[in-house]
Amino acid sequence: MQTRCQPLLGTLVEITVPDAGAGAIDGAFAAIAQVQTRMSFHDEDSDLAMLRNAGPGEAVEVAPETLEVLGIALELHRNTNGLFDVTIGRELVRDGFLPQPEGPEASHCSGTSADIEIVDDRRVRCHEPMLIDLGGIAKGFAVDRAVAALEAAGVTEGLVNAGGDLRMFGARDWTVGLRDGDGKVRERIALADCAIASSANAGSSHRRQSRLFAPHFGAGRAPVAVPTRVSVIADRCVIADALTKVAIAAPASSQWIAASYGARILRESALEKAA
Amino acid sequence: MTRFTWASLFAVPVLAASSSAIAADYLTVAQAQHILVPQADAFAAFPVTLSPAQLTQIRQISGVPQRTAQPRVWRATSGGRLAGWVIVDEVIGKHEYITYATGISPDGHVLGVEILSYRESKGGQVRDVRWRSLFRGKTVRDKFKLNQDIPNISGATLSSRNITDGVKRLLAIHAVALAQVR
Numbered sequence: 155m156q157t158r159c160q161p162l163l164g165t166l167v168e169i170t171v172p173d174a175g176a177g178a179i180d181g182a183f184a185a186i187a188q189v190q191t192r193m194s195f196h197d198e199d200s201d202l203a204m205l206r207n208a209g210p211g212e213a214v215e216v217a218p219e220t221l222e223v224l225g226i227a228l229e230l231h232r233n234t235n236g237l238f239d240v241t242i243g244r245e246l247v248r249d250g251f252l253p254q255p256e257g258p259e260a261s262h263c264s265g266t267s268a269d270i271e272i273v274d275d276r277r278v279r280c281h282e283p284m285l286i287d288l289g290g291i292a293k294g295f296a297v298d299r300a301v302a303a304l305e306a307a308g309v310t311e312g313l314v315n316a317g318g319d320l321r322m323f324g325a326r327d328w329t330v331g332l333r334d335g336d337g338k339v340r341e342r343i344a345l346a347d348c349a350i351a352s353s354a355n356a357g358s359s360h361r362r363q364s365r366l367f368a369p370h371f372g373a374g375r376a377p378v379a380v381p382t383r384v385s386v387i388a389d390r391c392v393i394a395d396a397l398t399k400v401a402i403a404a405p406a407s408s409q410w411i412a413a414s415y416g417a418r419i420l421r422e423s424a425l426e427k428a429a
Numbered sequence: 430m431t432r433f434t435w436a437s438l439f440a441v442p443v444l445a446a447s448s449s450a451i452a453a454d455y456l457t458v459a460q461a462q463h464i465l466v467p468q469a470d471a472f473a474a475f476p477v478t479l480s481p482a483q484l485t486q487i488r489q490i491s492g493v494p495q496r497t498a499q500p501r502v503w504r505a506t507s508g509g510r511l512a513g514w515v516i517v518d519e520v521i522g523k524h525e526y527i528t529y530a531t532g533i534s535p536d537g538h539v540l541g542v543e544i545l546s547y548r549e550s551k552g553g554q555v556r557d558v559r560w561r562s563l564f565r566g567k568t569v570r571d572k573f574k575l576n577q578d579i580p581n582i583s584g585a586t587l588s589s590r591n592i593t594d595g596v597k598r599l600l601a602i603h604a605v606a607l608a609q610v611r
Contacts, residue, residue: 159544161589333584
């Protein structure tokens, strides 16, 4: 096995493949870099920048990858009764988790995912001013793209880990350590041919003048602090990644939402009980 | 439907060492050189000593202080002609210590960034000089076993901000000390 690691998507991305497949790693990193280029909130050349700089109702041509992610995101928005919403860029900018980019001021944004329309197989239209942030889903999607690139290159097994959102393919069992909210790794599980993503915000949430600031949001777009880790296992990493946000936003209903995607939620405390 | 298999779900009492420290070694310097400048047929160590004025310039250009006056630079050549540069550098975060290699083209563009080694600790020993020098010694001599037990961790995202800043600093080193070299 060979593992390489590059700084991408604002984190460290590891790709592990058998030695015979090492030549495919560059292509897999390139697939991740493409997702980063098109879907970075910070990059003024990204599709997200084009969307926020377009006038309301104006159709914008985006990369096929961006279209696919938005399609998955809109479906999640419908299936979670609005809990999963990529227009959360407004709150993330307002609360200082993201910088205010060019385009509409966060305070002037009124749109939700219901105001995003996928026009055809190339174009997207936002009917209200909004700040789309794909931070809750693009990392998992990028992992899936990298796995697809490896498989297309004939690699039979491997693992792609983008800062804790990871997917493995092939027949092999992989041992995965689960990093808890306090940063420690207490449990390890063996997984094969699936994806797992984890979220916690103990390190980034805080209170100021009794108001909560956290990078995750629940019902009514209110910030949610979670001291413990939530992990989701699914067949695709994009779903695992997105469902960690749902699991944080709505602990109770997330169980059946996950089940409808064939996914499972593992919470820090639940695993301790399993032990 | 559900394709994932629960090969087993076990909660092993993880060794104390691995619960407090996570470490991974990815590539040797030589491996990284060939990945970053694949067309090069030779990589020669290129001793550089930055003057105080250059160190100031690097800080002004990159916004990040350059701590060592002697960066670890290799000149990559193809058939004797300059093909690029490889600089090996390290960044120290609050909880992590990362060695990485950056490939830079003769005209000052990033060709690629590869992480060589990663050390993480929640116990604060990242800033312990003895601990770091042990790690650095390993990296320099390439004596350690690569790709042994690299842990696959699902959890809190690690920021690569330090590395992004580090690469800016390396580009500034190129601008003030290497750009005129043929």
